Amino acid sequence: MxxxxxxxxxxxxxxxxxxxxxxxxxxxxxxxxxxxxxxxxxxxxxxxxxxxxxxxxxxxxxxxxxxxxxxxxxxxxxxxxxxxxxxxxxxxxxxxxxxxxxxxxxxxxxxxxxxxxxxxxxxxxxxxxxxxxxxxxxxxxxxxxxxxxxxLISGEWSGTMNLTEPQAGSDVGALTSKAEDNGDGTFSVTGQKIYISWGDNDFTDNVCHLVLARLPGAPAGTKGISLFLVPRNIPDENGNAGVANALKVVSLEHKMGLHGSPTCVMQYDGATGWMVGAEGGGMAAMFTMMNNARLGVGGQGVGVAEGAYQHALAYALDRKQGKTDGDTGTIIDHADVRRMLMTMRAETYAARGIGLMCAVAIDMTTATGDPRWKSRAALLTPIAKAFGTDIGNEVANMGIQVHGGMGFVEETGAAQYARDVRVTTIYEGTNGIQAMDLVARKMMDGGDAANLILDEIEAAAEAARDTLPDLAEPVWQASESLRETTEWLVKQDHRTRFAGAVPYLRAFARVLGGHVHLMSAVADADGARGKVAAFYIQRLLPEHGSLLAQTQAGDQDLFGMTPEEFAA
CATH class of the missing domain: 1.10.540.10 (Acyl-CoA dehydrogenase/oxidase, N-terminal domain)
Structure with missing residues (x-):
């Protein structure tokens, strides 16, 4: 298939x-x-x-x-x-x-x-x-x-972003790349960057790098970082790609997946660049790129989940193995294979819905400037990124399991989905960082943005009680439990919040997914979407309870051991 x-x-x-x-x-x-x-x-x-x-x-x-x-x-x-x-x-x-x-x-x-x-x-x-x-x-x-x-828009030239250095990963403020003013509107950029996706190719006339670097005398940390546009080839007087700039690809990373995507180590040796934005405004400019990139990466996770699901489904419809309870004679009639396929489909659909909810909030912010939409987009972005990529990994691994032993054999192609998607939980801010962002920066409003979303979920569940009571009630109850935990969370210090950040984000995604599935069931009660919704709400949504319990477990069990005891 x-x-x-x-x-x-x-x-x-x-x-x-x-x-x-x-x-x-x-x-x-x-x-x-x-x-x-x-x-x-x-x-x-x-x-x-x-x-x-x-x-x-x-x-x-x-x-x-x-x-x-x-x-x-x-x-x-x-x-x-x-x-x-x-x-x-x-x-x-x-x-x-x-x-x-x-x-x-x-x-x-x-x-x-x-x-x-x-x-x-x-x-x-x-x-x-x-x-x-x-x-x-x-x-x-x-x-x-x-x-x-x-x-760039036509695709004649391509673009990259250069943040990471060997000593400066998530701690971008530790970067050492430097830029010096040439006095003619250009800057000389020097330094090494790693993990640069598509840092070069052989099919565009130019590759344009956005590079974070520090000017002489700039303050330490992120406040001293500026952003520079450094093209592979310096444009000539007609705006075409001209002479080669003083930069090169040192090597390509040897990765567990994404083999078709060259991840480059880039070296800049006094390369000519132009400042983008204000001096010291590099992180603000780069975050414009990164925030939507986080939504995009969440979508990559969902996309791989879809591909892995379709791949596994095709195998399950064809593979004959053992006695089954159905009449196809293939493994799709085994209860556990059906459980896995239903889980893959339900999780992918939930993550897709959350990502699109986030995208709508971004569009409404762009179109209206309404701060409520901006807060909603900000809150949903780390959830869409982390849940989308977590689900991409989980579904891809489940796809291998559907294949059985053949999933471990590279020729079937099932393992590629798992290898390719693995990095998505790491880049554009690890999922742990996304969770910390959610419970800290995105809760600086005291949970107002979160509660507005929960109000909508509960109102929709109330409206569905008459037609789908068995599905509406669990979604309403889960939303209320999430609200109570949110009210508790915003009263805690940062260390306690961070200790429960990952389960809290997952619980929030679980409830959002329940909402997506419930609304789908309302619109397609007798169709496949209604059946998948029932599976999600009955079997997957209950996970939110244990996740919220983890959220409120505090930090003592995490910080009670000394570093030496970890190695004991």
């Missing part, structure tokens, strides 16, 4: 769950009518099914490699990227003034998720460019925008 883009699921979620209609009702996104959105999803689905999905295995089997200082990409990737660029998919959400489609982030997120399911390694290339486009739109000078944005 080849990959099939779940276009119907996106349309259903848009229409019945996440409220895309309110986004379209704004002046900013009025042109994204249902007809337009449907056509975009359909065309993107064809691209994913016919162009990208066939590149999934070749990228894994024939990785990108470094040849005489140039990255050589996997077979077929150049043509695949060309199809993405020529279809306008790089600039989906970009400003139409520079050639973008100006689509809502909600629609963009759906397309990116489909691309991730089809071929995550290749999808990373346009995702990196999309993040850079957004950062330049918000922070770059007009001259930089006019030169770089049209070429």
């Amino acid at each position: 080849p990959y099939r883009a779940p276009v119907d699921d996106y349309s259903f979620l848009f229409d019945h769950i996440v409220g895309l209609d309110q986004v379209i009702a704004t002046d900013r996104f009025a042109e994204a009518t249902p007809d337009v959105t449907s056509a975009i999803l359909t065309e993107a689905g064809k691209l994913c099914e016919e162009v990208m999905a066939p590149l999934q295995r070749p990228g894994d089997l024939h990785p990108a490699h470094l040849e005489n200082g140039v990255v050589r990409t996997s077979p077929g990737y150049a043509d695949g990227y060309k199809a993405i660029a020529e279809g306008g998919w790089v600039g989906m959400a970009a400003d139409p003034e520079y050639g973008g489609m100006g689509l809502p982030m909600t629609v963009t997120s759906a397309v990116n998720e489909m691309m991730s399911a089809a071929c995550l390694s290749l999808q990373l290339a346009p995702l990196m460019s999309q993040g850079q486009i957004e950062a330049l739109e918000h922070h770059a000078s007009d001259a930089i925008k006019e030169l770089y944005l049209p070429k």
Whole structure:
């Protein structure tokens, strides 16, 4: 069974769950009518099914490699990227003034998720460019925008972001890369960066790097960091890629997965760059790129989960093994295989719904500037990122289990999903950091944004009591339990909050997932979505109780042991 883009699921979620209609009702996104959105999803689905999905295995089997200082990409990737660029998919959400489609982030997120399911390694290339486009739109000078944005949006040039250094991972403020003013509007950037996704390729005319560096005399920590645009080739007087800049790819990382995506060690030796944003404003500018990248990474997790589910389902419908309780004669009639497949489908759908809820909040913030939407988007972002990527890992591993022994054999392709998605829980801020952000910065309002969402969940559950009481009541009760824990959490110190941060985020996602499934059951009670909703609410939602108990367990059991006792 080849990959099939779940276009119907996106349309259903848009229409019945996440409220895309309110986004379209704004002046900013009025042109994204249902007809337009449907056509975009359909065309993107064809691209994913016919162009990208066939590149999934070749990228894994024939990785990108470094040849005489140039990255050589996997077979077929150049043509695949060309199809993405020529279809306008790089600039989906970009400003139409520079050639973008100006689509809502909600629609963009759906397309990116489909691309991730089809071929995550290749999808990373346009995702990196999309993040850079957004950062330049918000922070770059007009001259930089006019030169770089049209070429990035068209896909003629590609973009990256350079944060991490060997000694400065999550602690970005510890970076040592430096920039010196050349006195002519340019800067000389020197330093080494690691883990640079798509730091080079052999199919775009230029690669544009956003690099964090520190000016002489700048204060320590994140406040002293500035952001610089450093192209692989310096544009000539006509705006075309000109002479090579003083930078190079030192090596490619040898990774457990994502073999088709070159992850580079970059060296800058007085490379020419241009400042983006204000001096010392590097982190603010980079976070413009990173916040939506976090939603994008959550979508990557959901996309891989979808791909792994479809792969496992095809195997289960074909594999004959043992006596079954059904009449197909294949392993899909075994109760435990059905449990795994139902779990995979239910978890993927819940994570997809949460990600799209977050995207709608981002779109409404963009369109209205309403601080309530901004707070909602801020709260949902770490949940969408962490839960989406956790589910990607869990579903991919479950897909291996559905395959049995054959899942451990690389030729079946099941293991690739698990290897490829593993890094998503790490990059753009580890999921532990996402959870800490949720219980600290995102709770500085005393839990107001969280309670507004819980109000909506409980109101929807109340409305469903008459028609679906067995599903509505558990969702209402779970929401109320989450509210009580939230009220307790905001009264705690940071160490206690951090000790319970990961289970709290997971519990919040569980309840949000229950809401997504309940609303789906309301709209499709007798269909497959209603049946999957019943499975999620009856079997998976109850997990929230143990998670909330962990949240309130305090920090004594974590900090009661000395470092020496850990090794005892």
